[in-house]
Amino acid sequence: MRARRENLFHLIEPLLPHVEHPARYLDHEWGSVQEQKGPFHLAMVYADVYEVGQPNLAISILYNAVNAQEGMSCERCFLPWKDMASLMRERGVPLLSLEGAAPLASFDAIGFTLAHELIATNVLEALDLAGIALRSSDRDEDDPIILAGGPSAWNCEPLAPALDAVLLGDGEESIVEVCACIRDARAEGMGRKEILRRLAQVPGTYVPSLYDVVVDEGTTRWGRAVPKEGEDVPPTVLKRCVQDFAATPAVAQRIVPYMGIVQDRLSVEVLRGCARGCRFCQAGMTYRPVRERPAGQVVSCAVDGLLRSGHNEVSLTSLSTTDHSQCAQILSGMNERLAGRGVRVSIPSQRLDSFGVEMAAAVAGGKRGGLTFAPEAGSQRLRDVINKNVTEQDLENAARNAFENGWRRMKLYFMMGLPTETDEDVVGIARLSERVLEIGREVVGRGPKSGVSVSISVAVLVPKAFTPFQWQGQCRPDEVRRRQQLLLSEIRDRAIRVSYHDAGVSLVEGALSRMGRAGFELLLAAHGHGCSFDAWTSEFSLEAWEAAAADCGLDLEDVACEEFPLSAALPWDHTSPGVSKGYLQREWRRAVEGVTTPDCTRESCTGCGVCPALGVHNVIQGVRA
Amino acid sequence: MSGRRTQPTDARPQDLPTKAELARLRVEYGKDARLAFLGHLDLIGTVERCVRRSGLPFSIGNGFARRMRIQFSSALPVGASSACELFDVRLTERVAEDEALERLREAAPAALAPVRCAYVDGALPALEAWLNRATWEVELVGAPFDAAELGAGISEVARRGEIVYMRGEREKCVDVSATLVGVEQVGESALRLETRSTTAGALRPRVLLDAACAAAGLGQPEAVRVRRALQRHEAEDGRLVEPFGPFGIEGRAPLS
Numbered sequence: 001m002r003a004r005r006e007n008l009f010h011l012i013e014p015l016l017p018h019v020e021h022p023a024r025y026l027d028h029e030w031g032s033v034q035e036q037k038g039p040f041h042l043a044m045v046y047a048d049v050y051e052v053g054q055p056n057l058a059i060s061i062l063y064n065a066v067n068a069q070e071g072m073s074c075e076r077c078f079l080p081w082k083d084m085a086s087l088m089r090e091r092g093v094p095l096l097s098l099e100g101a102a103p104l105a106s107f108d109a110i111g112f113t114l115a116h117e118l119i120a121t122n123v124l125e126a127l128d129l130a131g132i133a134l135r136s137s138d139r140d141e142d143d144p145i146i147l148a149g150g151p152s153a154w155n156c157e158p159l160a161p162a163l164d165a166v167l168l169g170d171g172e173e174s175i176v177e178v179c180a181c182i183r184d185a186r187a188e189g190m191g192r193k194e195i196l197r198r199l200a201q202v203p204g205t206y207v208p209s210l211y212d213v214v215v216d217e218g219t220t221r222w223g224r225a226v227p228k229e230g231e232d233v234p235p236t237v238l239k240r241c242v243q244d245f246a247a248t249p250a251v252a253q254r255i256v257p258y259m260g261i262v263q264d265r266l267s268v269e270v271l272r273g274c275a276r277g278c279r280f281c282q283a284g285m286t287y288r289p290v291r292e293r294p295a296g297q298v299v300s301c302a303v304d305g306l307l308r309s310g311h312n313e314v315s316l317t318s319l320s321t322t323d324h325s326q327c328a329q330i331l332s333g334m335n336e337r338l339a340g341r342g343v344r345v346s347i348p349s350q351r352l353d354s355f356g357v358e359m360a361a362a363v364a365g366g367k368r369g370g371l372t373f374a375p376e377a378g379s380q381r382l383r384d385v386i387n388k389n390v391t392e393q394d395l396e397n398a399a400r401n402a403f404e405n406g407w408r409r410m411k412l413y414f415m416m417g418l419p420t421e422t423d424e425d426v427v428g429i430a431r432l433s434e435r436v437l438e439i440g441r442e443v444v445g446r447g448p449k450s451g452v453s454v455s456i457s458v459a460v461l462v463p464k465a466f467t468p469f470q471w472q473g474q475c476r477p478d479e480v481r482r483r484q485q486l487l488l489s490e491i492r493d494r495a496i497r498v499s500y501h502d503a504g505v506s507l508v509e510g511a512l513s514r515m516g517r518a519g520f521e522l523l524l525a526a527h528g529h530g531c532s533f534d535a536w537t538s539e540f541s542l543e544a545w546e547a548a549a550a551d552c553g554l555d556l557e558d559v560a561c562e563e564f565p566l567s568a569a570l571p572w573d574h575t576s577p578g579v580s581k582g583y584l585q586r587e588w589r590r591a592v593e594g595v596t597t598p599d600c601t602r603e604s605c606t607g608c609g610v611c612p613a614l615g616v617h618n619v620i621q622g623v624r625a
Numbered sequence: 626m627s628g629r630r631t632q633p634t635d636a637r638p639q640d641l642p643t644k645a646e647l648a649r650l651r652v653e654y655g656k657d658a659r660l661a662f663l664g665h666l667d668l669i670g671t672v673e674r675c676v677r678r679s680g681l682p683f684s685i686g687n688g689f690a691r692r693m694r695i696q697f698s699s700a701l702p703v704g705a706s707s708a709c710e711l712f713d714v715r716l717t718e719r720v721a722e723d724e725a726l727e728r729l730r731e732a733a734p735a736a737l738a739p740v741r742c743a744y745v746d747g748a749l750p751a752l753e754a755w756l757n758r759a760t761w762e763v764e765l766v767g768a769p770f771d772a773a774e775l776g777a778g779i780s781e782v783a784r785r786g787e788i789v790y791m792r793g794e795r796e797k798c799v800d801v802s803a804t805l806v807g808v809e810q811v812g813e814s815a816l817r818l819e820t821r822s823t824t825a826g827a828l829r830p831r832v833l834l835d836a837a838c839a840a841a842g843l844g845q846p847e848a849v850r851v852r853r854a855l856q857r858h859e860a861e862d863g864r865l866v867e868p869f870g871p872f873g874i875e876g877r878a879p880l881s
Contacts, residue, residue: 026659030674259663259664312674342693
């Protein structure tokens with residue numbers, strides 16, 4: 001039965017003196033929508049603590065979209081930290097929303113943002129704390145409809161039994177349609193099953209319970225999802241895409257948090273999508289096509305947003321901001337309008353060429369902190385395999401340019417475990433880092449006071465759904481550790497600092513990225529073993545995950561490192577971001593051959609299939625450099 | 626300051642008014658309701674954003690980080706509310722006090738609403754060090770003792786002269802004779818404390834209460850509500866000066 005909607009802040013308040021960071025639970029921030037009349041109520045949940053979830057742009061976008069509708073209200077909810085969760089359980093306080101402090105179980109619908117794979121156990125924890133059945137099939141007629149979306153929805157199968165419906169692609173339009181569908185169906189007195197059937201008719205909505213998983217000779221061990229007999233649902237659910245991106249609000253954040261959050265700044269989404277075609281990058285494949293906002297809109301919305309919010313920093317957010325065809329114009333416009341206000345402008349990633357350095361200089365003003373580049377691989381051969389279309393010369397020029405422009409600290413991102421990677425490529429990371437350091441010393445000088453240093457950060461490739469590497473198994477943890485040691489032994493200069501990802505965390509991420517629906521049992525077992533906040537280094541326990549896998553008769557390494565045949569039906573093939581499987585297979589073959597593919601926003605169409613499948617096209621405001 | 630451009634401005638820093646030329650606006654505001662649980666750093670960030678939203682011509686320092694020139698009164702314990710928090714913000718141009726207050730009120734959450742503002746002498750010392758006297762209202766909720774019993778415990782603590790306690794993992798020691806000025810019982814379950822902060826430290830009401838309960842063998846109350854009611858400056862000669870002055874005239878007599 002649906003919980004009663006009532007404000008229960010009085011149950012949380014006495015707990016505040018006893019928990020860390022009570023500001024996480026206060027609500028009432030500037031810009032939050034305090035009037036939550038409904039009558040339709042949605043709760044958007046980011047299943048991590050406030051300071052991690054609040055900066056999430058998707059939550060802000062959907063919050064605004066729903067609250068703008070007559071008769072619909074949207075509140076936020078974050079997962080309480082372990083100290084608070086434990087007190088709440090002890091005193092029988094259920095998970096509450098922020099704005100209305102209402103029990104989550106009282107809402108009409110609850111939407112989870114699946115920002116990454118490791119959030120899965122937190123989704124279960126949130127449902128459990130809310131007193132909502134973990135399995136969709138165990139829920140009562142009147143229970144909230146559980147929705148999900150976001151980057152990890154591209155393989156949502158391991159969580160699918162917990163989800164009533166999954167929204168694929170851009171959510172700002174579909175969330176409203178889905179809420180309206182639930183509201184109308186409830187008003188018509190429909191039962192839960194009928195509501196879910198109707199939701200499956202909303203374009204871009206995948207309803208897992210209407211699909212069976214079939215394992216046969218044409219599939220992997222995880223099988224493929226096919227419409228249940230008699231269900232009128234699409235065999236493949238295509239994502240939603242907002243073609244007129246410039247018509248959406250450039251600044252989604254209206255809420256100004258009280259406490260310091262992980263990205264404590266105003267975000268302006270300057271463009272959506274990226275067509276560079278890096279073969280490891282899931283976002284690059286699933287957010288296509290590329291849609292730029294006009295420079296004038298970016299600048300005026302940024303200035304207006306800063307005045308409205310009081311932030312002293314603005315971030316020009318996207319997958320690749322310096323690729324915006326009007327990037328220079330945007331930055332000069334921002335600098336002109338924001339001079340003297342003590343406002344910082346930041347761009348999240350630098351393009352690996354001299355233009356990237358020029359843009360970094362434009363946002364830095366007179367200041368020179370560190371500068372970050374992502375060559376991703378240590379050799380040209382391997383950079384061609386992953387389609388990172390930069391040359392050694394590009395990197396050297398960018399580094400020289402940066403050192404000449406006053407930067408002293410350089411950070412380089414690499415990946416390990418890439419397809420076809422050899423020891424030579426790993427050693428190449430060390431050599432490339434030394435080359436960058438040497439360039440710095442040539443430009444700045446060799447004395448101990450020159451301050452030139454290079455930090456390298458090495459992640460482990462997690463092959464993701466809908467990338468050309470989706471068939472590739474993950475590199476085995478022992479092999480990852482061996483390559484990490486090889487790299488460390490090759491770094492001889494103390495001015496180069498190395499950090500790398502934990503092989504165990506990557507292993508769990510890899511397993512969750514590749515499993516099918518049967519993976520839900522592993523999630524349940526992991527939750528039972530106390531796994532939560534797995535993305536927090538301090539909280540992650542490989543032992544607990546291994547114990548959970550053993551309970552389910554699984555081996556994490558086997559799951560994550562298994563290769564899939566190129567011809568096999570994959571566990572996520574019943575959903576589609578528009579990129580065709582043929583294109584991904586072609587890209588895989590080109591990767592193995594070391595052949596690169598150009599960027600369709602700079603050269604001609606590369607045939608990924610998104611535009612014809614979705615009836616959309618790239619929107620480039622000027623000419624990309 | 627006429628003829629100067631106001632901030633936000635694109636003027637070069639060297640063309641802006643010097644610090645001594647800047648107007649110093651003192652603002653008093655409350656910290657109420659659930660926002661009592663904001664930590665000091667969160668509060669500072671929030672107030673700075675209120676000032677930015679208000680559109681007042683705030684001044685930016687010339688340091689590397691280009692921060693707003695703003696100073697705050699001393700940190701409140703997390704969970705304590707207040708009727709008398711203060712900040713001083715430097716403006717590049719004088720805005721009428723009424724208008725400044727109105728603009729700040731419109732830009733602030735209700736629980737941090739400014740109640741008064743006025744320009745003060747730019748040469749006055751920084752607020753945090755200058756406001757060395759505070760009056761606290763302490764309310765006991767669900768205490769297995771009354772305020773009189775607690776008063777006896779406080780007297781015992783005062784007689785001992787110092788409190789040694791743990792703050793996180795660090796041991797702290799506070800000199801009660803120097804920092805506790807007076808205690809007054811207000812009804813059955815409430816106290817009014819007068820404290821002094823010194824260069825060696827300040828006395829937090831909750832620390833005093835915990836020590837008093839321990840000294841008198843009293844149990845713990847269910848909750849303690851602490852509110853800072855007044856902040857003032859105690860001059861070397863013992864005169865009490867209100868935050869908005871008059872700066873040369875005696876304030877109210879201290880509590881006994």
